[in-house]
Amino acid sequence: MNCQDAQALLRTLSCGEATPADRAALEAHAAGCPACRQRWQGEEAWLALVAQRRPAPVSDAALAQARQALHRALAAEPAPAARGGWRWPAFSAGAVSRQWAPRWSPAWAALLLIAGFGGGWWAHHAPSLTAGSPAAAAQVRVQTVEPASAPGQVRVVYDLVRQQQISGPATNPRLRHLLLLAASQPANAGMQLESIAALRPAASQNPVRRTLLAALTGDPNPGVRLEALNALRPLVTANAGVRAALAQVVLRDPNPGLRMQAVAALAQAPRADAGRWLRRLSVQSSDPYVRLNCVAAMQQLDLAPPAAAWGAFTAQPAPASGIQRQ
Amino acid sequence: MDSTSAQDTDAARLRADITALIRAAQAGDPAAFEALVCQFDRGVLQLARRLAATEQDAQEIYQETFLKAYRALHRFRFECAFSTWLYRIAANTNLDYLRRRAVRKELPASASGEDGAAPFPDPADRAPGANPEQLLLSGEIAARLEAALAGLNPRERLVFELKHYEGMKLKAIGDILATSEETAKNSLFRATRKLRAALADLHAAAPALAALRPEPGTMPEEV
Numbered sequence: 001m002n003c004q005d006a007q008a009l010l011r012t013l014s015c016g017e018a019t020p021a022d023r024a025a026l027e028a029h030a031a032g033c034p035a036c037r038q039r040w041q042g043e044e045a046w047l048a049l050v051a052q053r054r055p056a057p058v059s060d061a062a063l064a065q066a067r068q069a070l071h072r073a074l075a076a077e078p079a080p081a082a083r084g085g086w087r088w089p090a091f092s093a094g095a096v097s098r099q100w101a102p103r104w105s106p107a108w109a110a111l112l113l114i115a116g117f118g119g120g121w122w123a124h125h126a127p128s129l130t131a132g133s134p135a136a137a138a139q140v141r142v143q144t145v146e147p148a149s150a151p152g153q154v155r156v157v158y159d160l161v162r163q164q165q166i167s168g169p170a171t172n173p174r175l176r177h178l179l180l181l182a183a184s185q186p187a188n189a190g191m192q193l194e195s196i197a198a199l200r201p202a203a204s205q206n207p208v209r210r211t212l213l214a215a216l217t218g219d220p221n222p223g224v225r226l227e228a229l230n231a232l233r234p235l236v237t238a239n240a241g242v243r244a245a246l247a248q249v250v251l252r253d254p255n256p257g258l259r260m261q262a263v264a265a266l267a268q269a270p271r272a273d274a275g276r277w278l279r280r281l282s283v284q285s286s287d288p289y290v291r292l293n294c295v296a297a298m299q300q301l302d303l304a305p306p307a308a309a310w311g312a313f314t315a316q317p318a319p320a321s322g323i324q325r326q
Numbered sequence: 327m328d329s330t331s332a333q334d335t336d337a338a339r340l341r342a343d344i345t346a347l348i349r350a351a352q353a354g355d356p357a358a359f360e361a362l363v364c365q366f367d368r369g370v371l372q373l374a375r376r377l378a379a380t381e382q383d384a385q386e387i388y389q390e391t392f393l394k395a396y397r398a399l400h401r402f403r404f405e406c407a408f409s410t411w412l413y414r415i416a417a418n419t420n421l422d423y424l425r426r427r428a429v430r431k432e433l434p435a436s437a438s439g440e441d442g443a444a445p446f447p448d449p450a451d452r453a454p455g456a457n458p459e460q461l462l463l464s465g466e467i468a469a470r471l472e473a474a475l476a477g478l479n480p481r482e483r484l485v486f487e488l489k490h491y492e493g494m495k496l497k498a499i500g501d502i503l504a505t506s507e508e509t510a511k512n513s514l515f516r517a518t519r520k521l522r523a524a525l526a527d528l529h530a531a532a533p534a535l536a537a538l539r540p541e542p543g544t545m546p547e548e549v
């Protein structure tokens with residue numbers, strides 16, 4: 001290889017597209033050519049300089065904010081051209097209105113819940129508030145949630161036009177509604193935890209379960225996600241949506257403790273379902289401890305782990321990423 | 327290796343899921359569109375944050391990208407990967423933003439004053455385990471680099487970001503910009519030339535930088 005070839009390779013290198021073979025060829029040439037060796041060092045110094053710029057990664061909070069704003073903007077959009085099947089229901093953030101019939105396509109549930117649309121999701125699927133006019137309902141803000149004096153009862157203080165409070169069991173529809181509202185407000189994690197704890201007995205009801213699933217897969221606070229996971233645990237045997245959401249937690253939750261809890265919860269599913277999910281996760285997860293845990297759980301259930309799971313302990317699958325790289 | 331075929335299966339499953347979501351969204355299912363958004367939006371926001379001057383601008387670019395995608399979704403014909411289609415929209419939205427800013431920068435009144443929103447925190451503040459001296463060094467370099475990047479024309483800027491900070495191949499960048507790999511490469515070289523000229527003093531005066539990367543002879547096989 002001559003110096004001209006070497007410089008072509010250096011250009012490829014500065015594009016970040018040099019192969020190991022390119023590097024080996026460069027190395028062979030640079031060993032006997034001080035001029036090219038110096039040029040190479042110059043390229044490497046340049047790339048090092050470029051690498052000094054590392055913008056902070058996108059936080060979950062920033063993403064949630066963007067999604068909520070997008071949801072509001074979409075609500076104001078006319079139905080797409082030539083479609084006209086539906087319209088985005090209008091809503092304002094954090095508000096509740098009676099006009100939205102819950103609309104839910106189970107097939108997309110798991111995917112949608114992976115990241116959760118936060119307040120947007122909540123408003124979109126919120127059941128109607130029974131009392132008051134829609135205009136008044138739009139002003140509801142939950143202030144506090146705390147256990148009431150009677151066992152199994154909870155007290156919620158909220159603002160409508162003026163401050164009010166209501167106590168009773170979480171199965172009371174109006175109370176339940178306020179608890180759901182409070183459980184979906186990431187601004188106040190303490191209140192979220194109280195609300196989720198209070199909602200536990202009602203976890204099998206559709207709107208409660210949806211809110212818990214949204215918290216499990218989308219809440220920025222790991223404590224809230226764990227509380228939601230525990231509230232959903234009893235549903236693992238009966239509900240496929242809960243199992244799918246748990247699997248998403250195993251694959252995507254940034255908190256390793258939660259990932260393990262989700263594996264343990266999935267292992268409590270009926271044997272065939274547990275086997276299916278654990279088998280998949282033991283190969284798909286990018287976290288070796290998760291893969292190990294899945295295999296251990298399968299062995300406890302007398303299920304054979306897939307051969308690929310063992311290989312996967314050494315080979316690291318690529319983490320799921322938003323951008324598809326070619 | 328077995329894990330490779332498992333990954334292939336996963337990729338195939340993901341593609342099938344995405345296709346089903348697109349069809350459902352085109353048929354008017356709002357949950358499907360939101361699910362699609364969730365699949366790709368972190369990358370879209372990340373790119374916008376790298377190019378935008380403020381967090382608020384980044385959020386606006388994000389929103390505009392997905393609104394455009396929503397309005398144009400019925401025209402998506404599966405002729406390319408959905409991610410390529412979406413990133414094409416994101417790229418154009420970012421380019422529009424950079425062009426608007428370039429125009430604004432020429433007006434003396436707005437040359438220095440930003441929109442009141444805080445710029446991104448200095449990334450060096452967050453570099454874990456860096457010693458203070460190095461922190462100072464990288465903070466200063468990052469600021470200089472940021473200023474030099476702002477001096478590029480929008481297209482060069484975008485190509486440089488996609489290449490060096492999104493880690494995309496030139497071929498993919500060409501696809502996104504609806505141009506050839508060769509054209510993308512030329513944009514990258516022009517950007518690199520300008521940046522190196524703008525940072526020549528830093529580049530020459532910081533042999534320490536070279537030490538941040540291993541010597542050529544001991545180079546690990548990854549870039």
Ligand SMILES: [Zn+2]
Nearest residue numbers: 003006033036
């Ligand atoms: Zn040479």
